[in-house]
Amino acid sequence: xxxxxxxxxxxxxxxxxxxxxxxxxxxxxxxxxxxxxxxxxxxxxxxxxxxxxxxxxxxxxxxxxxxxxxxxxxxxxxxxxxxxxxxxxxxxxxxxxxxxxxxxxxxxxxxxxxxxxxxxxxxxxxxxxxxxxxxxxxxxxxxxxxxxxxxxxxxxxxxxxxxxxxxxxxxxxxxxxxxxxxxxxxxxxxxxxxxxxxxxxxxxxxxxxxxxxxxxxxxxxxxxxxxxxxxxxxxxxxxxxxxxxxxxxxxxxxxxxxxxxxxxxxxxxxxxxxxxxxxxxxxxxxxxxxxxxxxxx
Amino acid sequence: xxxxxxxxxxxxxxxxxxxxxxxxxxxxxxxxxxxxxxxxxxxxxxxxxxxxxxxxxxxxxxxxxxxxxxxxxxxxxxxxxxxxxxxxxxxxxxxxxxxxxxxxxxxxxxxxxxxxxxxxxxxxxxxxxxxxxxxxxxxxxxxxxxxxxxxxxxxxxxxxxxxxxxxxxxxxxxxxxxxxxxxxxxxxxxxxxxxxxxxxxxxxxxxxxxxxxxxxxxxxxxxxxxxxxxxxxxxxxxxxxxxxxxxxxxxxxxxxxxxxxxxxxxxxxxxxxxxxxxxxxxxxxxxxxxxxxxxxxxxxxxxxxxxxxxxxxxxxxxxxxxxxxxxxxxxxxxxxxxxxxxxxxxxxxxxxxxxxxxxxxxxxxxxxxxxxxxxxxxxxxxxxxxxxxxxxxxxxxxxxxxxxxxxxxxxxxxxxxxxxxxxxxxxxxxxxxxxxxxxxxxxxxxxxxxxxxxxxxxxxxxxxxxxxxxxxxxxxxxxxxxxxxxxxxxxxxxxxxxxxxxxxxxxxxxxxxxxxxxxxxxxxxxxxxxxxxxxxxxxxxxxxxxxxxxxxxxxxxxxxxxxxxxxxxxxxxxxxxxxxxxxxxxxxxxxxxxxxxxxxxxxxxxxxxxxx
Ligand SMILES: Nc1ncnc2c1ncn2[C@@H]1O[C@H](COP(=O)(O)OP(=O)(O)OP(=O)(O)O)[C@@H](O)[C@H]1O
Ligand code: SF4
Ligand SMILES: [Mg+2]
Numbered sequence: 001x002x003x004x005x006x007x008x009x010x011x012x013x014x015x016x017x018x019x020x021x022x023x024x025x026x027x028x029x030x031x032x033x034x035x036x037x038x039x040x041x042x043x044x045x046x047x048x049x050x051x052x053x054x055x056x057x058x059x060x061x062x063x064x065x066x067x068x069x070x071x072x073x074x075x076x077x078x079x080x081x082x083x084x085x086x087x088x089x090x091x092x093x094x095x096x097x098x099x100x101x102x103x104x105x106x107x108x109x110x111x112x113x114x115x116x117x118x119x120x121x122x123x124x125x126x127x128x129x130x131x132x133x134x135x136x137x138x139x140x141x142x143x144x145x146x147x148x149x150x151x152x153x154x155x156x157x158x159x160x161x162x163x164x165x166x167x168x169x170x171x172x173x174x175x176x177x178x179x180x181x182x183x184x185x186x187x188x189x190x191x192x193x194x195x196x197x198x199x200x201x202x203x204x205x206x207x208x209x210x211x212x213x214x215x216x217x218x219x220x221x222x223x224x225x226x227x228x229x230x231x232x233x234x235x236x237x238x239x240x241x242x243x244x245x246x247x248x249x250x251x252x253x254x255x256x257x258x259x260x261x262x263x264x265x266x267x268x269x270x271x272x273x274x275x276x277x278x279x280x281x282x283x284x285x286x287x288x289x290x291x292x293x294x295x296x297x
Numbered sequence: 298x299x300x301x302x303x304x305x306x307x308x309x310x311x312x313x314x315x316x317x318x319x320x321x322x323x324x325x326x327x328x329x330x331x332x333x334x335x336x337x338x339x340x341x342x343x344x345x346x347x348x349x350x351x352x353x354x355x356x357x358x359x360x361x362x363x364x365x366x367x368x369x370x371x372x373x374x375x376x377x378x379x380x381x382x383x384x385x386x387x388x389x390x391x392x393x394x395x396x397x398x399x400x401x402x403x404x405x406x407x408x409x410x411x412x413x414x415x416x417x418x419x420x421x422x423x424x425x426x427x428x429x430x431x432x433x434x435x436x437x438x439x440x441x442x443x444x445x446x447x448x449x450x451x452x453x454x455x456x457x458x459x460x461x462x463x464x465x466x467x468x469x470x471x472x473x474x475x476x477x478x479x480x481x482x483x484x485x486x487x488x489x490x491x492x493x494x495x496x497x498x499x500x501x502x503x504x505x506x507x508x509x510x511x512x513x514x515x516x517x518x519x520x521x522x523x524x525x526x527x528x529x530x531x532x533x534x535x536x537x538x539x540x541x542x543x544x545x546x547x548x549x550x551x552x553x554x555x556x557x558x559x560x561x562x563x564x565x566x567x568x569x570x571x572x573x574x575x576x577x578x579x580x581x582x583x584x585x586x587x588x589x590x591x592x593x594x595x596x597x598x599x600x601x602x603x604x605x606x607x608x609x610x611x612x613x614x615x616x617x618x619x620x621x622x623x624x625x626x627x628x629x630x631x632x633x634x635x636x637x638x639x640x641x642x643x644x645x646x647x648x649x650x651x652x653x654x655x656x657x658x659x660x661x662x663x664x665x666x667x668x669x670x671x672x673x674x675x676x677x678x679x680x681x682x683x684x685x686x687x688x689x690x691x692x693x694x695x696x697x698x699x700x701x702x703x704x705x706x707x708x709x710x711x712x713x714x715x716x717x718x719x720x721x722x723x724x725x726x727x728x729x730x731x732x733x734x735x736x737x738x739x740x741x742x743x744x745x746x747x748x749x750x751x752x753x754x755x756x757x758x759x760x761x762x763x764x765x766x767x768x769x770x771x772x773x774x775x776x777x778x779x780x781x782x783x784x785x786x787x788x789x790x791x792x793x794x795x796x797x798x799x800x801x802x803x804x805x806x807x808x809x810x811x812x813x814x815x816x817x818x819x820x821x822x823x824x825x826x827x828x829x830x831x832x833x834x835x836x837x838x839x840x841x842x843x844x845x846x847x848x849x850x851x852x853x854x855x856x857x858x859x860x861x862x863x864x865x866x867x868x869x870x871x872x873x874x875x876x877x878x879x880x881x882x883x884x885x886x887x888x889x890x891x892x893x894x895x896x897x898x899x900x901x902x903x904x905x906x907x908x909x
Contacts, residue, residue: 187674193653194632195688195741196661205687209678 034285040278044271048098051091059092060084060243068254068262078263081254086264089250090271096246097227098275100157104164105223111165112172113215117203120180131177138170142229143236150238160239164229168222175218179211213286220280227272247272304334304508305355305476310368312350312359312532324363325350325532332525337502337509339519339540341555342529343756344727348512351529352478354378355510356393357385372476390417394469398481400461404453410464411449418471429471436467439504440497458620459490463497470505477502480512487619487783488827495521495829496836514756516559517829520544521836528552541833558757559831576646577607578777579631579664579745584640586630587801591638600626601801602858603640608745608794613771613778615792615809617785617824623801624781625669628747631779632666644745662692665738669750671730675722681708681733682718688740703740711736711766728759732766739770747779752787764791785812785824797821800858807885816896818887819865857888865891865899 030038047054057063064079071078077086115134119127146163153159183189184207192206231248233239240246245253250268257265310328313321325347332338340348350363357377359365370377372393380388389395397403404413415429424432430449437445440463453461462482469477479498483491499522502509513519519526519540526543528536528551536549547553584604589597600623608614616624629635631642636651643649644664650656668674675684685704689695695703705715711732722730731751738746748767752760768791770776782788788795789809796806797818805818812821829835855875860866870890880886881893889896 187668187670188676190629190634191666191668191674191737194634194661194664194666195691196653196656196658197691206676210676 031285033281037278037281037283037285040274041282044094044098044275044278047091047094049095051094055085055088055091057085057088059089059245061088068257068260068264070263077267080250080264081256086250086267089245090247090267093245093247093250093268094271096157096240096244097230097248097272100161100164100240100246101223101226101230104161105168105219105226107161107165108168108222108226109172109176109215109219111169112174113176113208113211115169115173116176116180117207119177120184120207121199121203130173134170134173137166142167143232146233146238147236155238155241157240160230160233163233164226167229168225172215172218172222176211176215179214180207183207183210216283216286217280220276220283223279224276227276247275303331304336304373305332305338305510306369306371307331307351307355308369308371310351310354310370311366312347312354313364313366315362321364321366323366323532325354328368328529328532328534330525330527330534330537332508332510334508335503335506336524337511337522338525338527339511339513339523340527340529341513341516341519343514343555343758345531346529347532348514348529349480350532352395352480352510352512355476355478356389356395358389391421391423391472392474393476393478394472394474396462396466396469396477396479396482398484400465400482401453401458403465404461406453409450409452410456414449414464414468414471417468421472423472433467433471436470436501437464439501440464440467441493442467457490459486459494462486462494466498466501470501470507473505474507477507477509478512479509481514482511483518484513484515488785488829489619489823491518492827492829492836492839498522499836515829516544516556517831520831520833521829528555544831544833554758556831558761575610576643578610578645579606579608579779580641580643581606581627581631582641582643584627584630584637584642586626586635586637586640588635594639596638599638599801601630604798604801604803605640606796606803606806608777608779610744611771611775611777612793613780613791615788615795616779616781616798617783617788617795618798619783622798624783624798625749626801627798628666628749628779628781631747632664658692662741663744664747665741665743665745666747667734667738667749667751670754671722671727671734672754674734675730675737677721677723679721680718681720681722681725684722684733685718685736685740688737692741707736707740710739710770727755728762731755731759731763735763735766735770739774743776745777745779747781749781750783751780753782753784760787767791784828786828789813797824802858802888804859804889805885805887807881807883807887811881811883811885815900816881816893817885817900818859818889819863819891819896819899820859821887822896822900823862823864857890865896867891 027035062083063085064075064083066079067081067083069075069079069083075085075087077090080086080089115130119130142163145167149159149163189202189206192202197206227246227248230239230246231252234246234249235252239249247268251265251272254262254265254268308329310325311323312325314324316322328351330338340351342348350359353360354365355370355372355377357365357370357380365378368378372388375388375392377385377388404410411430411433414433415426418424418432419426419429433449434445437448442448442460442463448456448460448464456464466479466482482498483494486494495518511519511522523540526536526538526540527534528543528549530551535551536543536547538548543552544556547556582605584601585594585596585599587596587598587600591597604627606614616627618624626635630637631649633649633651633653633656641648644660647660649660682701682704685707686695686700689700689703704718708715708717713729713732713736717725717729717733722733725733731754735751751767752763755763764787767778771778778792780788780792789812792809794807795809795812797804797820799820805821811817812825815822817825826839856873857863857866857871857876860871863871866872867890874890876888876890878886878888879892881896891899
């Protein structure tokens with residue numbers, strides 16, 4: 001016989017869950033590495049938002065006679081290859097990297113997943129059209145693509161965001177489509193079709209919740225790629241325009257200090273590392289915890 | 298003296314699994330048994346009773362995270378649990394062999410069977426390659442595999458499940474092991490295949506003089522092969538003893554429960570509605586269906602061929618057939634998930650649109666589908682109350698309190714505790730999941746429920762409870778079922794009418810009483826005769842199926858689909874003309890060249906395996 005333990009008390013004793021208690025509950029379910037990730041992500045979000053206000057000097061100001069200077073009370077993180085204050089440049093760079101990379105990774109993953117869901121629940125030809133379009137997009141080299149667009153429209157943050165998103169959308173789409181197509185064959189989805197449910201409901205309520213975790217993991221990876229892409233574009237002069245710089249370009253422009261282990265290169269490198277690791281730690285600890293995700297693996 | 302005779306001795310065995318908070322929970326406690334040399338001991342119990350854990354402990358193995366916490370295992374003169382890893386490896390491949398439930402996953406897809414069968418023996422230098430191959434061929438022959446000389450050259454995808462299971466046994470027996478452990482080796486097979494495999498196992502294990510441990514949840518199967526039986530429940534021994542004694546005079550109440558569950562008694566059908574003038578609830582006419590593109594009325598992968606059925610209101614139609622015969626496809630076509638290539642489905646006299654988009658909300662609501670595997674039929678991201686609440690909102694527009702109240706009623710109706718509502722389905726047991734699965738169908742207020750193998754994934758005791766529930770719901774709610782199963786005794790227990798599918802064709806259909814005794818269609822006869830009976834010696838009494846001579850003429854599409862396997866076929870008739878549809882005295886309608894009298898005569902010797 002199936003065990004029929006009365007569980008009534010449990011469900012009745014459940015307190016009316018306020019937002020605060022729900023957050024606390026959610027936190028308590030997070031693993032240690034997940035909490036470390038959360039802390040790092042929050043730290044970088046705050047620095048990204050408030051960075052320029054906290055910066056002691058102007059981004060472009062030449063404030064130190066020494067290049068590649070070490071730590072000092074005047075310049076906490078030393079100076080860079082032109083004698084500018086590293087801390088100030090880092091705080092300003094965080095804004096671009098966090099803002100731009102996060103926004104374009106979000107855009108890429110959301111578009112990819114959205115199109116994948118559409119392709120999965122729609123008639124065959126819609127899937128064909130979307131898939132062929134994505135194949136075309138993925139076959140254009142991203143740097144050339146960027147070059148053409150920047151040449152045509154001139155560099156701007158909005159354009160960079162679009163370029164980065166367009167570059168990584170096809171990959172996100174492919175992964176999400178593979179997941180969604182598998183889930184679409186699951187019995188519970190077939191039952192929903194047989195119940196007469198509409199496509200929108202099936203995509204959002206039945207399929208999406210079960211692909212959210214792998215899609216988030218994929219998002220973490222794309223975020224890292226986009227940080228790298230942006231710094232690559234800056235190196236070519238297509239990215240964030242000087243004297244402003246994102247974290248990736250800070251690493252690149254100070255590359256000559258690598259031999260001396262200069263703070264000017266270590267600091268932004270560490271910044272990128274903690275940011276990307278933080279994002280990935282947090283994502284790995286997110287939903288799906290303890291619950292089995294059936295299929296789609 | 299006992300120690301000298303007993304080949305295998307297990308004493309005080311304890312196995313633990315890790316639990317929350319670094320604790321350990323026992324999964325097997327204080328298990329003692331012995332197996333005399335050359336005998337077969339069966340371990341039986343429900344899923345989760347620790348059968349496989351004990352079987353693996355005999356090889357000194359504990360699966361992921363589990364630990365053998367105490368006790369001893371002696372095989373011959375060797376204390377297994379004191380061996381180190383490399384000694385264990387030597388013992389495992391040669392002196393102790395293991396045959397798992399799913400042979401298909403044990404073979405490598407890209408190498409020939411022969412390579413893999415001789416690998417261990419040759420690799421350890423026990424025997425030369427040519428000698429090993431000769432030995433393998435003789436084992437293939439002993440295991441009654443077709444073309445024993447050539448079968449070793451094939452690959453996994455060219456073999457059936459039953460053949461793979463036997464090949465795996467051959468692989469295990471290559472090193473002349475003194476102990477063979479068989480873990481549910483026939484559970485995944487059709488009854489008609491199971492009987493051949495059982496027979497082959499039994500003969501070969503006996504020929505080799507090996508001692509065997511046979512793990513199963515099916516008492517009737519165990520009755521055929523075991524000398525001794527150990528009954529387990531939750532990791533403890535409930536009863537142990539000689540097989541005849543346990544089967545005929547079970548001392549323990551739990552053993553009796555198991556035996557009762559193994560053969561469900563026929564449920565009295567509620568007063569069968571008098572044949573009315575009204576059209577039947579569901580009618581399937583000349584249905585042809587399959588998968589892939591349809592060309593000239595035939596799909597690329599044809600599955601169902603010209604199937605005609607009907608279900609009257611308030612009755613249950615059982616559909617039986619082997620794996621791959623098209624049972625699930627039939628349910629999918631009725632539900633609108635697969636479009637038919639030909640024929641018609643009528644519901645309450647109205648033709649149903651072939652695809653989902655042409656059906657009305659009312660039609661969706663009245664026909665509900667319940668899948669075999671509750672693990673995949675419930676969305677793991679949703680709670681029970683959301684799963685049950687959706688059809689309530691969708692069909693009946695219920696929300697808020699009314700919906701919660703109805704969810705609670707549905708849980709109650711399916712005998713589930715109300716506290717389950719907030720749980721995710723990953724936190725439910727197999728039986729509970731299947732009840733939620735059923736409750737979701739009931740939430741729609743259906744007239745017809747399509748039940749696809751609803752009890753096949755459950756062990757017998759839990760499965761019987763679900764069958765009881767189905768019968769009760771039917772009485773209370775005036776439901777009709779299309780009940781799909783590969784197990785004829787289950788179908789006989791709860792259905793009013795039965796249809797038999799073979800290779801996508803309906804070869805026989807009639808009221809269930811027509812299936813108790815001869816005459817029936819030759820395929821039905823084979824199905825019924827292959828269900829093991831719960832007594833010793835049944836397997837020996839069953840005469841070997843005569844090996845049929847190969848067919849002279851190539852099979853054409855119109856001929857009887859059962860022709861290649863039919864023992865009753867008439868040369869010159871069955872292989873020339875399509876079989877006519879005949880009606881027997883008991884009301885059974887079947888496709889065969891023989892008439893009732895001839896079939897009666899052919900099947901006279903058969904005892905009814907399933908009459909209550
Ligand atoms: N989506 C599909 N595409 C192609 N072929 C399929 C598909 N689904 C099933 N089949 C094939 O159709 C045939 C009938 O399958 P079906 O699932 O109806 O059998 P079944 O009687 O339910 O078997 P079982 O007892 O194993 O569940 C099989 O040969 C199967 O391989
Ligand atoms: S028609 Fe012939 S081959 Fe087919 S079931 Fe009848 S006797 Fe057997
Ligand atoms: Mg099936």
